[in-house]
Amino acid sequence: MLLFFLKAYSQSIVVNKVNQDGSRIVSTDEYVIKTGFTDRTPFLYSIKAYISPDKEITYYLGLRINSMYNITIPQNGIILFKTKSGKVIESKQQLDDYKTEDVIGTYFPIIGMTIHSSHGVYPISYEDLLDLATEGAVKVRVETNTENLDANYSEKKTNTFSEELSSRLSLVNKISTQKNDIREGF
Numbered sequence: 001m002l003l004f005f006l007k008a009y010s011q012s013i014v015v016n017k018v019n020q021d022g023s024r025i026v027s028t029d030e031y032v033i034k035t036g037f038t039d040r041t042p043f044l045y046s047i048k049a050y051i052s053p054d055k056e057i058t059y060y061l062g063l064r065i066n067s068m069y070n071i072t073i074p075q076n077g078i079i080l081f082k083t084k085s086g087k088v089i090e091s092k093q094q095l096d097d098y099k100t101e102d103v104i105g106t107y108f109p110i111i112g113m114t115i116h117s118s119h120g121v122y123p124i125s126y127e128d129l130l131d132l133a134t135e136g137a138v139k140v141r142v143e144t145n146t147e148n149l150d151a152n153y154s155e156k157k158t159n160t161f162s163e164e165l166s167s168r169l170s171l172v173n174k175i176s177t178q179k180n181d182i183r184e185g186f
Contacts, residue, residue, distance in 0.1 A: 070103060
């Protein structure tokens, strides 16, 4: 029973910034879906949203790739998702190239390796997010500067992808309906 409660509350909002104009930026924590124990380039996903002053929401899918080598995700680089039903969802990366790579990397002395992190931000429609949240992704392909990286997920991983994305989408939608500005509660 305790495990259920820990899992149910493990998702969180890590950015909830209200701007002076009444707009808001919201971002969830990341979740990792590995293809297996030996996955050398695991993908980490998050949901980001820009909520305009008139409450219109623009959704983004955040992606981080951890790897043993430096990867750049090009601006307008494509990400493809294939759902359980075979639907293909496509989006283009919006960050400038230089913002997508970790040139130095982080050295972890315990394992004796340097891990590089590459970041991408992909605008995505609410309908496409709902499809991914209900069906999950069986395959993901990310365009990088040197190669296209594929992640093929088992049925269990596809279901985990769906559950994690669904819970984060619910969090973002809940936050987006809350009234908040910089002066509230001061």
